[in-house]
Amino acid sequence: MPATLFDLTGRVALVTGGNKGLGKAMARGLAEAGADVVIASRNESELQGALEDILAGTGRRGAYRVTDVSVRDDVTKLAAFALEKMGRVDILVNNAGMNAPQAIDAVTDEIWDRVVEVNLSSVMALTRELVPQMKERRWGRVVHISSIMGQVSKERRNVYSATKAALMGLARASALDLGPFGITVNCIAPGPFMTDMPMSVLSEPEKQAFADRTALGRWAKPTELVGPVLMLCSEAGSYVTGQTLFVDGGYLAR
Known part of the structure; x- marks a missing residue:
């Protein structure tokens, strides 16, 4: 029975x-659990190879x-593409995001508008496009990728922290809207995961400070997010909604 709780066979x-x-790590985990997968990003040269890696050995479609996602029309077209190509979307993981560190008195309108559009507005728009067909089937899973920086913060993270905190509020409200239709939103x-974004904006002392603050004393590997996302996207998480799951190695405990 435990294995079937995480089985996503037949889901998209x-x-x-x-x-x-x-x-990429989450998409691979979802495919390994049985889901067909659609991925999206701005970088076409990376997408084809990434999809091959994600599907390798799984027998799934993709x-x-x-x-x-900073272009609203692109978001609308992505939803239409996924539905046309796969016939349905059962699970939506809003993972795309960006950071543009600036002190509050250095934040330009251009930076503010772009980060808000990528990190928050696109999430609203894509979720809005895809939940109607989830409601018809009375089953769906929506997961927004926020950050511990939505709960705490540090210097020059004004726009980033604002958007990541907003995702938590958006999830709570959407969970109430969609709960009657069997759709969960979380x-x-x-916390500190070894990905391009933090590696590109943090100094070496800052990287070490993040590791030292965790209870485990280290940064996480991307694959360590697979378990949490599978729980929230499967029957294992059927009674979890409107929540924020902090996967931070104990960062916030200190």
């Missing part, structure tokens, strides 16, 4: 930012679409 998952890092808030 859409993962934004699925070309690398956490998105597709990819080049999408810039957030995962990762």
Whole structure:
């Protein structure tokens, strides 16, 4: 019985930012659990190879679409593509995101608008497009990838923290809207994971400080997010909704 709780055979998952890092790891985990998978990102040169890696040895179907989630029309077209290509979307993982560290008095309108669009508005738009067909089948799973920076913060994370905190509020409200239709909506808030984004914006002392603050004393590997996302996207998490699951190695416990 425990194995069947995580079985996603017959389900279709859409993962934004699925070309690398956490998105690719989660998409691979969903495929290994039996789901067909659609991934999207801006980088076409990475998408094809990523999809091959995600599907290798699983026997699952998959597709990819080049999408810039900062462009609202691209988001709408991604939803239509996934539904046309796969016939349904049962699981939506809103993973695409960006960071543009600036002190509050250095945040430009351009930076604010772009980060809000990528990290928050695109999540609303894609969820809005896909939940109607989930409601028809009275089953669905929506997971927003937030961050511990939505609960705590640090210098120059004004826009990033604002958007990641907003995802938690969005999940709570959407969970109430969609619960009567058998759809759960949750957030995962990762702590220090070894992906391109933090590796590119943090100094070496900052990286070490993040590791030292965790209870486990280290950064996580992307594959360590697979278990949590499978729980929330399967029958194992059928009674979990409106929640934020902090996967942070004990960062917030200190």
